[in-house]
Amino acid sequence: MRVLVTGFAGFIGYHLCRRLLAEGHAVTGLDAFSTYYDVNLKHARHRDLAQSAEFEAVEGRIETPGLLHDLIGRTGPEVVVHLAAQAGVRYSLENPQAYADANLIGSFNLLEAVRAHPVRHLLLASTSSAYGGNTILPFREADRAVSPLTFYAATKLAMEAMAHSYAHLFSIPTTAFRFFTVYGPWGRPDMALFLFTRKILDGEPIEVFAGGAAERDFTYVEDLVEAVRRLVDRPPPLPGAHVERMPGDTLSDCAPYRLVNIGAGQPLRLDAMINILEVALGRRAQRILKPLPPGDVPRTHASTDLLHRLVGSMDSTPPEKGIAAFVAWYRAFYQV
Template sequence: MKYLVTGVAGFIGNFVAERLCNEGHDVIGIDNLNDYYDPNLKLARLKRIEHFENFTFIKMDISDRIAMPALFAEQQFDRVIHLAAQAGVRYSIENPMAYIDSNIVGFANILEGCRHNKVGHLVYASSSSVYGANKKVPFSTDDAVDHPVSLYAATKKSNELMAHSYSHLYNIPTTGLRFFTVYGPWGRPDMAPFLFTDAVANDREIKVFNHGKMQRDFTYIDDIVEGVIRIQNIIPSKPEPSALSDKESVIEGSPLYKIFNIGNNQPVELETFINCIENALDKKAVKNYMPMQDGDVVRTFADVSDLEKIVDYKPKTDLQYGIDQFVGWFKEYNNK
């Protein structure tokens, strides 16, 4: 099949494109290569997959209202895996319009492209941040997520609502994926694994927010990719009317719309996470305990029962193993 993978120079997009190419699909990857973090890392990721004859990279911004419709019309994609976005919770406080342009306007362009070109399935990245300060754990896709605590989270919730409306109005199968704290080799330099490893390796202190009273459901990149690939093969469909009970026939919502959590289902204390980095580097961290940051949450914890039930999969990578893999890459990439 022919796939569009957006954000192909990004962390998750790069690995998803590699997997699809290895499976023999034709992949068109787009990315605007912006400077939210070092573009050289993005270019290095692209070099990992440029050798595939069935991969084509196009530099393009998803918010471009002229280029995006033209791309869809020309390529006629079978499926779209949309992973491009302006990422980062704290940056959304500093530069909100970047999130509107990429995460709202850009997503609208993706939906319109799918609508007008009969794309068979749109799979898109949401985020665990949509759960905000929810106190019920683990976080379930059945939970209300109406109180985001950052603009980034609000844009991701908006994406889910926009996708639902297009599924309902235009019969487009859409599946949103709420990723939980993804880490691993080639990871983003604005996230804790990279920031902490870089600081400890170079004898700088690390900022430990909320005085370490934090938990994260760290999910290894290979587990994320496996989940994405399995889910994009399970296309939401409308049941036959005769198969519905009277109760089911009046349930609100589009049967072509689905949301999954992809997380490790094992929240880890921040101190434990730091210990794993110390073990991998064989070096102690210098910790600066600080208050909670605006827009952050105390805990994330994924309920992955739907993932297990529908695609027979549950992330399982051990945190120390994953951190060891990340630190090994970090040393090689930075010639340490």
């Protein structure tokens, strides 16, 4: 296949590109190398991917007028995986404009580009934060998502709605997936596991929100990439196609559009995650207990029933194994 991955130098984009290249596909990656977190880490991911002759890297911002239109027209991808976004729940309280630019305008530019240059399958990354104030667990794709708690979540919900409208109007087979707290080697420095690891090794205290009682559906990155890769080959059917709906299917009644959770389906308390991390590091953490910040939810839990019905059964990496793999990568990368 010819595949375009936006956000290729990001955590998930890097792992997905590696997987696609290992399978022999031709991959074009677009990334802005934004300074939201350490650009050196993004450049290191880029250097690793650039070893493949089947990889082309393009630097640019998705909100730049005409960039995506020209790029897709030139490279002719059969599949587009849209991972580029301004990420981070808490940062959206500080700089909401960055989210409007990347997540709204940038995603609009992508939809217009795909409208002009149709693809076999468009896949879009959304977030578990879209479930917002929902309190019924586990989160199911059919649950109403109308109460976002942050502007970040609101922009991702808006992207889902925009994508549905384009799928309906222009028959673009589209899958949107909601990710749940992804972790693993090459992870994001702004996320808890990375932050805790750095501070514990540096002898600094860590801030533990909600007394450690907050729960997250931690999803190992290779498991997530496996799910995305399988979904690439399952585009929603075009209008008029006969299809038997499976239980819990989110296939739209009026568009080739589907929404799918990608998570482990096994929530873990924050304090339990820290305990596992301490074992992997061989060090104890100094913990400062703090209340949950604005916009954070006390727990997330993905229903993965639809995912497994679509792509088959999948193994879930145990947290002990996944956290140990992250620690091994961190020590090797930063030589600590």
